Amino acid sequence: MGFAAASAVAGIVIATGAVAASGPWDGGQRKAERVRAAAAVRPGGDAPRGAARAAGPVTAPPVLGALRTRGAAASRESLAGALEPLLGDSALGTDHAASVVDAATGEQLYGSGEGTAYTPASTIKIATAAAALAALGPEHRIETTVVAGSDGIVLVGGGDPTLTAAPSGKGGGPRFASLSDLADATARSLKARGTARTRLAYDASRYSGPALHPIGLNVNIAPVSALMVDEGRLDDSFRGPADRTAEPAADAARKFADLLRERGVEVEGDVSETRADAKAARVAAVASAPLADLVERALTYSDNDIAEALARQTALASGRPADFEGAAKAVTDRLAGLGLPMEGVRIADGSGLDRADQVSAGFLARLLARSADPRTPRLRPVLTGLPVAGFSGTLRDRYPRENAGRATVRAKTGTLTGVNTLAGTAVTPSGRLLTFGFMASGTTDGDAAQRALDRLAAVVATAG
Template sequence: MVPEVLRRPGLRWRGASPARRRTVRFVAVSTLAGVVAAAGAVSAAGPWEAGQRRAERVRAASAPRPSAGRDDDRPPAAAPVLAAPAGPPATAAGVTAVLQPLLADPALGERHSAEVIDVLSGERLLALDADGAYTPASTVKLATAAAALAALGPDHRIDTTVVESPEGIVLVGGGDPTLTAHPGGPWAGLPELAEATARELRARGVDHTRVAYDLSRYSGPVLHEIGPNDNLAPVTALMADEGRLDDSDHGPAARSADPAGDAARTFARLLADRGVRVDGEVTEGRAATGARRLAAVSSPPLSALVERALTNSDNDIAEALARQTALAGGRPAGFDGAGQATAARLAALGLPTAGLHLADGSGLDRGDRVSADFLAHLLALAAAPAHPELRPLLTGLPVAGFSGTLRDRYPAAAARGLVRAKTGTLTGVNTLAGTVVSADGRLLAFAFLADGTRDAEAAQRALDALASAVAGCGCSRAG
C-alpha cells in the first residue's frame, strides 16, 4: 500500500478573525528591465494570506499591465514587488542631501550605518559606514531566508513522517515548526497525520502499537544562547504550533520546555482517538535507515514559510529555515552548522559578505554581524530578474502601516503603504532594511543599522523618518 502524504497547499494564520482575513487589493504598475511589476494584497489588519501573496509573485513576472484604478475605501497602494525606471535615476547628491540631516538624529545611538542603492543600476546613492559590521537583530532573517531559498527553492516542503519500526512506529520530525496540533485547520497537521497512520495500520489489521519519536535530523544544543525565552521555543526537529502554550500564532508567548515530547504525546493521543491503542509510554528513539514510510504531512512551500518569518519576524521559522539550509549543504543542523551553511550560500550568490558572522538564524544572538552594504545588495538581488527564487524576500516584507511588524508604524506618514521593510529590535539595537519606490519612480533598496540606542521608540521613529524620506525623495537630476 502506498503511504499517504498530506500536503498543506497554503499558509494561513490560525485564529484570525474575519476582520483580519479581509484584504484590500492594490495595483501598482511599473517595469524592471522589461518585467512589469504587479499587484498584491495588503491586509488592513494583519498579515497577508498565502493566496494574495501567491498572486503577487505570479503577477510580478507577468507581462500584462493591469488597471491602476482603486476604490475610494482602499488605502494607498503598497509599493510594487518589482519597480522600474518609471522616472529618471536618483542621484547620490540628491539622496545624500535629503538623508544627511536625518542621520544626525541622536536617537540613532552611539554609532549607525546606512546605505541606499538604486536596484536597477546597482549604484550606491548613499553610504555611511556601510561596510562596517553591525548587530542586525531581526534583519538577519533576510539573510537566513535568502540562503534557504537559494539552497532549496521556493517550492520545497518539509515532511513530518511516520515509519515502521520493529517495536511499532516512529514519528520522525523533519523540522517543520508550523506543524499544528489543532484539528479542522486549513492545512494538514498532527490530526491528519494520525488519521492517515491509523488508516494504514487498520488496513494491516493492527489495532495497537508502540510510539517513539525521532529528532535526529537536527544536532547540537536545542536552547538558544539567550536560554529559555518567550521569543523562541527549544529548537528541535519536531514541534507543534512552535511549542506555544496559548492560542497565539506570532509574537512572544510562553513555550513548552519539551516541544518534541509534547508533540509526540499529542500524536499518540490522536492515534488512540482513532482506534489504535498506544502501548506504554511515548519515548525518544531512532528510525532505522530505510524504514518503510506509513504516512506523512508536508509543510506549506518554503516561499510561504519565508513570508511568514519575515512578516511576523517569526524566530522559530527562521531557525528552522537556517537548519534546512545546513541539511541541504551537508552540514550538521545546529546553530554552528546552520550559520556556516547560510554564510556559504550567501557568498555563492556573489553578495558582499566581508565581516558577515551568523551565530543564529533569527537575530536574537548579539554575536550576529552584517553590514548595511550586504543587506541593501541582498534586497536588490531579490528583485533581480535573474533570481526569481528570491522573490519571497520582497513579498514577505512588512508593509508600512498595514502588515506584520510595520502594521502599527507610519500611522500618518506619507510613506504609509509604500515602504516595505524588515525590522530589527534588541535592547540598544534598532534596524530597518527594505525597499521603496521613490517619488521619481525608482525602486531603491535601503539598510539602516543603529547601535547603542537608548530609547527604542525614538530610534524607530528616526529609522521610519529615514525610510519615509527615501519614499518622498525627488532626487533625480530632473527633480
C-alpha cells in the first residue's frame, strides 16, 4: 500500500550524514609548510620574527598568521629579476601573464600582462568556490530528502554532488552523505507505521536547464543534476576520469529502491520522475558535509562535478535559475560584490572545462588575496583547499623533494589542450604570504608548461 502523507507528520526521521564539521579533506596536509615557514632562519642565525626562540623544537604558527606584516616589504626588484627570465621560457606558449600580490597589503609586487584575460581552465574553480562561500557561508549543508507523495514516497535531490551509495567508510570516507543511511531512516519510518511496501518516485527539479556541459557527456564530468550518487560514475572510483551515466537522477532512484528492498521494504513498479509538493511531509533526510569541506575537496582534487554544483547552489542562493547561465551570472555578481576587478572577466561554467571562461592573472591573484583577508573569514576555505606542492591533490606529483617551493607553495592547477595555468599562495623565508596568478596560452607541451609554471611559483616563495 502507499505511504500516506498524513501518517508521516508525527514521526519524521532525520538521518544526518556522518560528517566531520571541521578540518580539511586531507587532515594535516599543511604541517610541512607551517614547519618550514616557522623554522626558516635568516643569515646570521636569527629566527623569523614571531618564531619561538626557546630551546627545543620550533613551534610553527599557522601559515595564515603570515597575513600580519613581519619584516620588510617584498622586493619588487628581486621578483622582477627572478621572474622575467623564466617568463621568457618558450614552454609558456605564445601568450602568458603573471601577477604577484602581497596578501597582507593587497599591493601588487609584480605584473606582466596581468590585466589581460585568458582562458583559466580549472583555476576558475577558485572563483566558483569564493562565490559559493560568499553566498552561502562555510557551514551550509546540502540535504537530500525523502518526502511523502500522493502515491508513495519521493526521493528529492538537493544538489549534493558527494552523496554516495558506497558502504560506510569506503572511498570518500565519513564526510559523504550516505544513500544507505537515507534508506535506513526511510525504512524505519515506513515500518513504524506498518508500511512494508510503497511506490517510489524521484524529483531532480531543483536544477533547471540543460544537464549536459557544453563539452557533452565526458569522463571528466557527469550531466549536472540535483540528484546523483557517486558523481554518476559507472565504476567504483571516487575521483579522476571515469565513464558516467547519462541518467544520474534515475540511476540514483533505482539504487535507492534496491537499498529499500534490502531493508525489507517492497518497492512496487518502476521508479518514475515527478515533482514533489513543496509542503509534503518529510520522511527522512541526510546532509552533506559543510560547504567549506566541499570547497576544499573541489580545489584539492579539481573535482568538476562539485564545482558545477557549487555554481548552481550559488544561483539558488541568489534567486537565479539553477542552470549554466543562471549560475554564471550569480557567480559573477558575487565576485563583483567582493570588490574584485571584473574587467575582462567572463564566467561560463563552474568547473573551467568551458573555454569561454575568461579571467586575468591579476584577478586570480587578487581573489586569493581577498580570500586571505581577515575581514572576509568565510572565504578561508579557498586557501585551505589549495593543493600543497609535493604533498596533496593535483600537486602531489609535482615539486620533487629537491625542488624549491615544495610545501611552501600551494596552488590550483589548470589544464586544457594549449592552456596551462597556476594560481595560489607562497610563503617566503621571512614568513610573508604572497598570492600569484600565472597563465599560459598556446602551449604545445603540457608537461613542459607545468614545469615552467612550477618554477615561477617557486621563485615567488624564494625571491619574494
